[in-house]
Amino acid sequence: MVDNTCSAQSLRPSHECGVCGIFGHEDSAKLNYFGLYALQHRGQESAGIATSDGKRIEFHKNMGLVPEVFSEEILKGLHGKMSIGHVRYSTTGSSNITNTQPLVVSHKGQTIAVAHNGNLTNSITLRNHLEAQGSIFQTTMDSEVVLHLLARPSHLSFEEALEETFRSMKGAYSMLLMTPDKMIAVRDPDGFRPLCVGKLNNGGYIVASETCALDLVDAEYIRDVEPGELLIFFDGEMRSIFPWAKQSPHHCIFELVYFARPDSDIFGTSVYSARKQMGKILAKEAKIDADFVMPFPDSGNYCAIGYSQESGIPLEMGVIRNHYVGRTFIQPTQSMRDFNVKVKLNPVRGFLKDKRVIIVEDSIIRGTTGKSRVRALREAGAKEVHMVVSCPPTRHACFYGIDFPTESQLIACNKSIEDVAEYLGLDSLHYLSLDGLVEATGMDKDNFCLACFDGNYPIAPDRSFCKDALE
Numbered sequence: 001m002v003d004n005t006c007s008a009q010s011l012r013p014s015h016e017c018g019v020c021g022i023f024g025h026e027d028s029a030k031l032n033y034f035g036l037y038a039l040q041h042r043g044q045e046s047a048g049i050a051t052s053d054g055k056r057i058e059f060h061k062n063m064g065l066v067p068e069v070f071s072e073e074i075l076k077g078l079h080g081k082m083s084i085g086h087v088r089y090s091t092t093g094s095s096n097i098t099n100t101q102p103l104v105v106s107h108k109g110q111t112i113a114v115a116h117n118g119n120l121t122n123s124i125t126l127r128n129h130l131e132a133q134g135s136i137f138q139t140t141m142d143s144e145v146v147l148h149l150l151a152r153p154s155h156l157s158f159e160e161a162l163e164e165t166f167r168s169m170k171g172a173y174s175m176l177l178m179t180p181d182k183m184i185a186v187r188d189p190d191g192f193r194p195l196c197v198g199k200l201n202n203g204g205y206i207v208a209s210e211t212c213a214l215d216l217v218d219a220e221y222i223r224d225v226e227p228g229e230l231l232i233f234f235d236g237e238m239r240s241i242f243p244w245a246k247q248s249p250h251h252c253i254f255e256l257v258y259f260a261r262p263d264s265d266i267f268g269t270s271v272y273s274a275r276k277q278m279g280k281i282l283a284k285e286a287k288i289d290a291d292f293v294m295p296f297p298d299s300g301n302y303c304a305i306g307y308s309q310e311s312g313i314p315l316e317m318g319v320i321r322n323h324y325v326g327r328t329f330i331q332p333t334q335s336m337r338d339f340n341v342k343v344k345l346n347p348v349r350g351f352l353k354d355k356r357v358i359i360v361e362d363s364i365i366r367g368t369t370g371k372s373r374v375r376a377l378r379e380a381g382a383k384e385v386h387m388v389v390s391c392p393p394t395r396h397a398c399f400y401g402i403d404f405p406t407e408s409q410l411i412a413c414n415k416s417i418e419d420v421a422e423y424l425g426l427d428s429l430h431y432l433s434l435d436g437l438v439e440a441t442g443m444d445k446d447n448f449c450l451a452c453f454d455g456n457y458p459i460a461p462d463r464s465f466c467k468d469a470l471e
Helices: 028-038 072-076 123-132 143-151 158-167 211-216 254-259 271-285 301-311 334-344 368-379 417-424 434-441
Strands: 017-023 046-052 057-063 082-088 103-107 110-117 174-178 183-187 196-199 205-208 220-224 230-234 237-241 292-295 319-321 345-347 356-361 384-389 428-431
Touching: 017 028, 017 110, 017 174, 017 183, 028 046, 028 072, 028 082, 028 205, 028 211, 046 110, 057 110, 082 110, 082 174, 103 143, 110 143, 123 143, 143 158, 143 174, 158 183, 158 230, 196 211, 205 211, 211 220, 254 271, 271 301, 271 434, 292 301, 301 356, 319 368, 345 368, 356 368, 368 384, 368 417, 417 428
Parallel strands: 292 356, 356 384, 384 428
Antiparallel strands: 017 082, 017 205, 046 057, 046 082, 103 110, 110 174, 174 183, 183 230, 196 205, 196 220, 230 237, 319 345
């Protein structure tokens, strides 16, 4: 799900969204609310839920966090045993209530709702083609392209239209669709974004971006939706279709580095264990003499545990996080963003004085946040400040659902590691090797998309998709 203005200005990498679907439960809206609450880390700009009672689709969506958008009264007004929900991340230039999801449209007496996680890399081409045929778009989201494609082939059955629609799409999509009597889950053939299925305690089903959503509603994990799989939930049953030939997946490895919640299992791997292993391998690759290891909560916490355990250097919390900051990070000005770095994390001054410190970070994107944090440690009296990063340098734009800045704004694209270290004010800087990162996952290198690190894109994007990304 991407705004086709393709604006990307966040200081940290931003994910585009998370999805949750409930099928066959009387309290589907409330269960979806809790599922979205668990997925809040995947999207903090807007939230929405659409429900169906078997005859008609109702929905509510708005800007804000899940508990800000929904009240008990609103949830009671969303009727039906089936629902799909969506949380969306904030990106500059795309904060618009028109672009909130699920998108709900009616065509020829059929109402369809869609919730999408990912980016279509041929969305501009498809959109131009559809507009040339008379389609009128209401949003700037590539998710709307799906609805227009579905509405086009009137001679096909709904199931045939689904297969034809998704075969025409390229890119990343873990997606939920809903008609008044069906829920559909689909995952692109490369499996870029995670999507899993669970069984509810009443026999119904839940589909969600991460397993942490299943845990919150006491659902039993069944399996991941397979790459290239289309699941149809109808009449109390789940049926599987594979519109594409089987191929090797290209899971986004950055999900394991940064985005997914540590208590989730994605791509068949424990996020918590993978991040600890990243730290252990970093400790072998980057041997540093220091007084203690510290994360900047919460991004580097689990890698820092692994680094400490492997190196034998004590783990300490040299900065304390304020958990009650609220949503000040959405302020658009650079000065406010710098303020947010200070208000969210505060150094423990007496503990840091005259210490040699190893900071553990999950990634460095622009470097602006890291520079402010290192300066704060220096001002608190740290004698040496080293940094280890649990992934390789991020040098390339992402076209598959991560709001990385343009390549000109990626600090590692324009500077050597030594230059980055100097810019951040560090005594030394060490990145985890690409082989070390893959090793930490316990999976085969060919199963991942590593494009943000090595520039090898599994699916070549249309240049019109985001022409500024490579400039």
